[in-house]
Every structure is written in C-alpha cells, then in structure tokens.
Amino acid sequence: MIAQVRRFNRLVTQRVGALTDHFLARDRPLGESRVLWEIGTAGCDLRALRSRLDLDSGYLSRVLRSLEAADLVMVTPNAADKRVRTARLTAAGLAERALLDGRSDRLATSLLAPLDDGQRRRLITAMREAERLLTAALVKIAPLDPAHAHAQHCLRAYFAELDRRFAAGFDPTRSISAEAHELRPPAGLLLVASLRSEPVGCGALKFHHDEPTEIKRMWVDETARGLGLGRRLLAELxxxxxxxxARVVRLETNRALVEAISLYRSAGYAEVAAFNDEPYADHWFEKQLARGAPGPRATRGMKGVP
Amino acid sequence: MIAQVRRFNRLVTQRVGALTDHFLARDRPLGESRVLWEIGTAGCDLRALRSRLDLDSGYLSRVLRSLEAADLVMVTPNAADKRVRTARLTAAGLAERALLDGRSDRLATSLLAPLDDGQRRRLITAMREAERLLTAALVKIAPLDPAHAHAQHCLRAYFAELDRRFAAGFDPTRSISAEAHELRPPAGLLLVASLRSEPVGCGALKFHHDEPTEIKRMWVDETARGLGLGRRLLAELxxxxxxxxARVVRLETNRALVEAISLYRSAGYAEVAAFNDEPYADHWFEKQLARGAPGPRATRGMKGVP
DNA sequence: CGAATTCTCTGACTAGTATCAGAGAATGGA
DNA sequence: TCCATTCTCTGATACTAGTCAGAGAATTCG
Known part of the structure; x- marks a missing residue:
C-alpha cells in the first residue's frame, strides 16, 4: 500500500512536476511565473499572495518589481488600507497569463495524447478519484471558538441551508438554542473542518450532566461533499x-436532510422516540458509545503514523 | 477532460511534490539527497547517475565530492574501464539513505492517514490505475535498426519467450526467417517501444511486391503488459x-499465444487459411487496411496536439 | 600505432531562490 | 495622542542549481 503510494508519487512528481516547471518557466524565472499566475485576472493583495505561495515579503517585493519592470504587473495601494498594496495584471500581463494557461492545457493534453479513448476515460476517472480522496485527506478538523470568523461562517451557512431545504424555512430563534457560550468548553464544543484554511464544515456538542451529550450543527459545505467529511466529523465528535x-450521544434532524439521516443510520445511530420538542425535528437518533472509547486520533490514522 | 487533468496535476504536484522536496531535503541540499538516493544500496556508475538524474557531469562531480566530504559516499574506479568511476554509499551513507526511505514512507503514510479503510482502498486503486496509464503514455514507439542493441534485446527476449511457451519449444532456424536485412528499409521495418529509454516491446513488417505486407516479431515485455502497448504497436505497424x-496485412501465430490471438481478433483481423508453411503457426490472420490510410500520428494523439 | 572518443574532474561564472535586519508609512487600540 | 502592530520595501548576503570550456586519463577504432 505504502509502496503503491510511493510509486505513484515518484511517477507523478517526475512526469508532471518537472514538466510543469519547464512548461511554465518560459524565458522568465519560475518564481515570477508562479506569482504572475497566482495574481489572477482579478488582482490580489500582496499579503494574500505571500500566504498562498508561502513567500518571504522581501522576495515577493523583488519579484513584483521585476514583473513591473517588464510591464506585466501594476501594484497599486489599497484604498481601504493604505499599508496594503494590490497587484494587478496589465494587458500584457493578462496576455502572458493566457499564454501560460495555454501551455498548461498543452501539458495536460500531451499526457493524454498517446492514449486511446478508452484509456483516456479510465485515466480521467482515476485522476478524479485520486484528486477527491487526496483532497479529503487535506481536510483538517479542529476545535474552534464559536465566535471565530470561520465558525460564524459555518453556522451562517448551516442556517441558510436549513432555511433553503426545510419545507417551512428555518428560523433559528424558534429552534432549540446552541449559542456561542453553549458550544464553548466546558458547556460544549465546536469542531470546524478546514480545507486550505477555508472552513468547509462543522459539528458541535452540548454536554449535559446526567443526560446524553447532544450533537448539533452538523454541516458540510456543498463543495466538500462526497469526501466522507460528515462521517469524519461525526466520528470525531x-x-x-x-x-x-459520555456513554450515549443523541441528535435530532429534519426529514429534508436525507443524506444526514442515512449517515446517522450507517454510523450506528438508532432512531428513538422524541427526546425534546425541537419544532424542526422529524427524527431523533441515539448511539451508545463503545466503552473505553478511543481518543480522537485512534479513530483514524494508521498504526505508527506520527 | 483537460480541466480534470490540470486540477489533478496542480493538486498532486503541490501536495506531493512540495512535500517530497521538504521531506527529502534534510539539512542537505535537495540535489545531494537525490544523488544519495539514486546511488542506491548497490552503488552506481557515474554515467548512469548522470543520465538518470539528467545532471551535468561537472555538477555531479561537485555534488559527489561534497557527499564524500561528509563521508556518505565513496567513489572508486571501475575495474573494467578505468575511465568510469563507481559511487558507493558508506555505512553512514546507507544509514542516511534508510532515513530518507523512512521519511518517504512517512510521507506516503501521511497522505493516507486521514482516510478510512474504504477510502484508502479506493485511493490506492485510483493511484494504481493512474500510474499504469501515465506509464503507458510514457512509452515511445520508433523505428530502430535491427542491429541496434535494444532491437537485439527485444528479439532475443521474443525468441526466449516463444521457446518457453510453445509446447515443443522454439528454434528460430526452423521458422520462416526475418533476418536483420529483411527488417530494414526498404525490405521491411522494425519498431521498438521504449519506456524511459529501455526497450519494452517490438513489432516488425516485411514488405512484399504483390503480396500483403507481413507482420512479424510482435512482442511486449512482461513488465509492460496491460498498458495497451500491443495494440499501439499493431496500429503503428x-x-x-x-x-x-499496403492494402492488406497478414500474420501467423501459435495457439499458445492466447493474448496475442485475442488482440488480433479485437483489432479487426480475420482468420484465414494458411498462407505459408510456418511450422510453428496454428492460426493465420489477415486485415484489410482502410483506404487513404492515416499516417502513424493520426492513429493516436488529439487534434491540435503538438 | 595514432586519432578520435569517452569519461571524469576542475575552475570560472551565472541566475535564481531565498533569508535577515531594519526603515518608513499606515493603522488600530489604549 | 501615543504606542504597538502591520505591511511593504530596500539592502546585504548566502547558497543552490546549473552551464561552459577545457584538461587529463583511459579506451576504442581504423
């Protein structure tokens, strides 16, 4: 298994990686091409560029000046915060970027060229699968304060989706509360899943003294579905x-959330009688947790993985 | 399709490529780590190192001296040819390489770690498929003189395999000839398939004035089977x-070569009566070539691919 | 044998990819 | 308002990666 991953890594980085570098670096240094590309058609703040490409600020500054000298980029102060500067492509810069785009297309095409139609289809399918699973492996799940901007984003998106999907809409004030202070230790806990430091999902716990722990706010962004993220969040919770x-966890949900319901069932949740009067709930579920329950890491990861 | 390939390339080179570099580069330059790795446990001639890593001879020499100074490598003259020098890892070098090996294992493991068992299996399957197809795309088919070392290797391997697989063994002198001069233009043609400049398959033509062109010497190395290479060779021939x-091509084959027979059938070859007295043949096939037959490139490649 | 070729090494040089410290402007909070 | 912080830029500096030309030894070929 490891050997297969390593063979794949070696082949792909050699075949694709090296080619990409040579394709992208035209007559200009690779670093400049990468910056030119990353600025994008809409422009980009320097700090965003720095964090995305993981560049030193002095280095980026120099690269930009070189691109400015070639008349490919304009750097203008940001109106809102004059410390910040925004890089934008000039017409020539846009043309250059389009050219890189074309090269990248040609690189991709050259990978497919020697294959026949059936092989191409199989390769595309395998690439899509590998891409999705590698993306899934990039998602990190960690506790976050409910007041954090990312947490708020998730909760707002969660409410918006409920409002869209419930037949009668969704009004948080009518629902059983799960305010920030209830999702913050020691009262509760909020987990946020992030992909490339963007929030893409969440799930929360409300602890109770004598009653089972409640699971709330399970949500996964539409762009991140099909990655098994819901299941991972649930296991982590x-x-x-x-x-x-806790020996038992429980939760309630609405009949419109069909994929959530099937997740709960397949994760070992049993439907039980209503244990609260949540107006939006149609189903109530409960799960006995295993004794000597494993810590969060033990539910994933391979033996000996650091 | 192109977009999928590009997404895949971007993800994999970023996720795997960048990580590989940082994993492999310990406190030593990446170039040195690569050389250390490539020398391998058995040692390696410098010329082989140079060609495998595509390094300048001066550069490699410097890198090796730096590794020698760190007592990781010994470079000794080759007994057979004193111009050639052979690099070998010292005990410390072997330890260092084992360490890199471990890091590479850990990198691979870390890619799998966040996934559950089912996802891991799917990822491995997708990687294997992508690896095989990308490898297939690396294979180059080109005419080669029958006397060339690579051509001889293929022909010897072909005979050895026939001898192994035919019930009564195989003696080339009893078979219809296809000597070097018969497979060299204008009498004929030999195509050799190469993977990373190693020969992995061949196929030949014998032209005739009034009779159909004969296909001979179709062979694919065991390590390269399942890549669609036989079909590509056949199409190219x-x-x-x-x-x-030629309007018609024909060939004869032995009943032991079942995969070849099924290839011929699926490629549009029709079984015909014996058209020669080849003692090792059990089946004779023939195919009408399309009129206005496309050139070799048109049978593969996508429109507009350079 | 002599000439051409192969292989490696050395020295000189360049471009690219960084890293670090600090300056100067702008901002935000006490 | 003052102080700490953020953001960008400049200069100094270092190292890696890679190229080129040529020398010297060994080998191969005619």
Missing part, C-alpha cells in the same frame, strides 16, 4: 464526547 | 504498412 465521559 | 502502399 463521538470520540470527544466519549473523552468527556 | 498497420499505419506504416499503409503508408508503404
């Missing part, structure tokens, strides 16, 4: 509930 | 036969 002493 | 004016 269960593990943390268990670590907090 | 047909295209070149057509370019030489």
């Amino acid at each position: 269960e593990a943390r509930a268990a670590a907090n002493g | 047909e295209a070149r036969a057509a370019a030489n004016g």
Whole structure:
C-alpha cells in the first residue's frame, strides 16, 4: 500500500512536476511565473499572495518589481488600507497569463495524447478519484471558538441551508438554542473542518450532566461533499464526547436532510422516540458509545503514523 | 477532460511534490539527497547517475565530492574501464539513505492517514490505475535498426519467450526467417517501444511486391503488459504498412499465444487459411487496411496536439 | 600505432531562490 | 495622542542549481 503510494508519487512528481516547471518557466524565472499566475485576472493583495505561495515579503517585493519592470504587473495601494498594496495584471500581463494557461492545457493534453479513448476515460476517472480522496485527506478538523470568523461562517451557512431545504424555512430563534457560550468548553464544543484554511464544515456538542451529550450543527459545505467529511466529523465528535465521559450521544434532524439521516443510520445511530420538542425535528437518533472509547486520533490514522 | 487533468496535476504536484522536496531535503541540499538516493544500496556508475538524474557531469562531480566530504559516499574506479568511476554509499551513507526511505514512507503514510479503510482502498486503486496509464503514455514507439542493441534485446527476449511457451519449444532456424536485412528499409521495418529509454516491446513488417505486407516479431515485455502497448504497436505497424502502399496485412501465430490471438481478433483481423508453411503457426490472420490510410500520428494523439 | 572518443574532474561564472535586519508609512487600540 | 502592530520595501548576503570550456586519463577504432 505504502509502496503503491510511493510509486505513484515518484511517477507523478517526475512526469508532471518537472514538466510543469519547464512548461511554465518560459524565458522568465519560475518564481515570477508562479506569482504572475497566482495574481489572477482579478488582482490580489500582496499579503494574500505571500500566504498562498508561502513567500518571504522581501522576495515577493523583488519579484513584483521585476514583473513591473517588464510591464506585466501594476501594484497599486489599497484604498481601504493604505499599508496594503494590490497587484494587478496589465494587458500584457493578462496576455502572458493566457499564454501560460495555454501551455498548461498543452501539458495536460500531451499526457493524454498517446492514449486511446478508452484509456483516456479510465485515466480521467482515476485522476478524479485520486484528486477527491487526496483532497479529503487535506481536510483538517479542529476545535474552534464559536465566535471565530470561520465558525460564524459555518453556522451562517448551516442556517441558510436549513432555511433553503426545510419545507417551512428555518428560523433559528424558534429552534432549540446552541449559542456561542453553549458550544464553548466546558458547556460544549465546536469542531470546524478546514480545507486550505477555508472552513468547509462543522459539528458541535452540548454536554449535559446526567443526560446524553447532544450533537448539533452538523454541516458540510456543498463543495466538500462526497469526501466522507460528515462521517469524519461525526466520528470525531463521538470520540470527544466519549473523552468527556459520555456513554450515549443523541441528535435530532429534519426529514429534508436525507443524506444526514442515512449517515446517522450507517454510523450506528438508532432512531428513538422524541427526546425534546425541537419544532424542526422529524427524527431523533441515539448511539451508545463503545466503552473505553478511543481518543480522537485512534479513530483514524494508521498504526505508527506520527 | 483537460480541466480534470490540470486540477489533478496542480493538486498532486503541490501536495506531493512540495512535500517530497521538504521531506527529502534534510539539512542537505535537495540535489545531494537525490544523488544519495539514486546511488542506491548497490552503488552506481557515474554515467548512469548522470543520465538518470539528467545532471551535468561537472555538477555531479561537485555534488559527489561534497557527499564524500561528509563521508556518505565513496567513489572508486571501475575495474573494467578505468575511465568510469563507481559511487558507493558508506555505512553512514546507507544509514542516511534508510532515513530518507523512512521519511518517504512517512510521507506516503501521511497522505493516507486521514482516510478510512474504504477510502484508502479506493485511493490506492485510483493511484494504481493512474500510474499504469501515465506509464503507458510514457512509452515511445520508433523505428530502430535491427542491429541496434535494444532491437537485439527485444528479439532475443521474443525468441526466449516463444521457446518457453510453445509446447515443443522454439528454434528460430526452423521458422520462416526475418533476418536483420529483411527488417530494414526498404525490405521491411522494425519498431521498438521504449519506456524511459529501455526497450519494452517490438513489432516488425516485411514488405512484399504483390503480396500483403507481413507482420512479424510482435512482442511486449512482461513488465509492460496491460498498458495497451500491443495494440499501439499493431496500429503503428498497420499505419506504416499503409503508408508503404499496403492494402492488406497478414500474420501467423501459435495457439499458445492466447493474448496475442485475442488482440488480433479485437483489432479487426480475420482468420484465414494458411498462407505459408510456418511450422510453428496454428492460426493465420489477415486485415484489410482502410483506404487513404492515416499516417502513424493520426492513429493516436488529439487534434491540435503538438 | 595514432586519432578520435569517452569519461571524469576542475575552475570560472551565472541566475535564481531565498533569508535577515531594519526603515518608513499606515493603522488600530489604549 | 501615543504606542504597538502591520505591511511593504530596500539592502546585504548566502547558497543552490546549473552551464561552459577545457584538461587529463583511459579506451576504442581504423
């Protein structure tokens, strides 16, 4: 298994990586091409560029000046915050970027060229699958304060989706509360899933003294579905509930959320009688957590993985 | 399709490529780590190192001296040819290489770690498929003189395989001849398929004035099977036969070569009565080539691919 | 044998990719 | 308002990667 991953890594980085570098670097240094590309057609703040390409500020500054000298880029102060500067492509810069785009297309085409139609289809399918799974592996799940901007984004998106999908819409004030202070230790917990430091999902716990721990706010961004993220969030929540002493977790949900319901069932949740009077709920589920419940790491990861 | 390939390329080179570099480069330059790695446990001639890593001879020499100074490598003259020098890892070098090996394993493991078992299996499957197809795309087919070392390697391997697989063994002198001069223009043609400049397959044509062109010496190395290479060789041979004016190609084969027989059938070959007295043949096939037959390139490649 | 070729090494040189410290302007909070 | 912080830029500096020309030894070929 490891050997297969390594063979794949070696082949792809050699075949694709090296080619990409040579394709992208025209007569200009690779670093400049990367910056030119990353600025994009809409322009980009320098700080965003720095963090995306992981560049030193002095280095980026120099690269930009070189691109300015070639008349490919304009750097203008940001109106809102005059410390910040925004890089934009000139007409020549846009043309150059389009050219890189074309090269990248040609590189991709050259990978497919020697194959027949059936092989191409199989390769595309395999690439799509590998891409999705590698993306899934990039998602990080960590506790976050409910007041954090990313947490707020998730919760707002969650409410918006409920409002869209519930037959009668969704009004948070009518629903059972899960305010910030209730999702913050020691009262509760909020987990946020991030992909490339953008929030793409969340899930929360509300701890109770004698009653089972409640699972709330399970949500996965549409762009991140099909990656098994819901299942990972759920497992992580269960593990943390268990670590907090819970023997049972429970949750309620609406009949419109069909994929969530099937997730709960397949994750070992059993439907039970209503245990609260949540007006938006149609189904109530409960799960017994295993005794000697494993910590959060043990539910994923391979043995010996650091 | 192109977009999918590009997304895949971007993700994999970023996720795998960048990580590989940082994993492999310990405190030493990446170039040195690569050389250390490539020398391998068995040692390696400098010329082989140079060609495999595509390095300038001066550059490699400097890198090796730096590794020698760190006591990781010994460079000794080759006994057989004193111009050639052989690099070998010292005990410390072997330890260092084992360390890189471990890091590479850990990198591979870290890619799998966040996934559950089912996802891992799917990822491995997708990687294997992508690897095979990308490898297939690396294979180059070109005419080669029958006396060339690579051509001889293929022909010897072909005979050895026939001898192994035919019930009564195989003696080339009893078979209809296809000597070097018969497979060299204008009498004939030999195509050799190469993967990373190693020969992995061949196929030949014998042209005749009034009779159909004969296909001979179709062989694919065991390590390169399942890549669609036989089909590509066959298509290329047909295209070149057509370019030489042939309307019909034909060939004979032995009943032991089941995969070849099924290839011929699926490629549009029809079984015909024996058209020669080849003692090792059990089946004779023939195919009408399309009129206005396309040149070799048109049978593969996508429109507009350079 | 002599000439051409192969292989490696050395020295000189260049471009690219950084890193670090600090300056100067702008901002935000106490 | 003052102070700490943020953002960008400049200069100094270092190292890696890679190229080129040529020398010297060994080998091969005619």
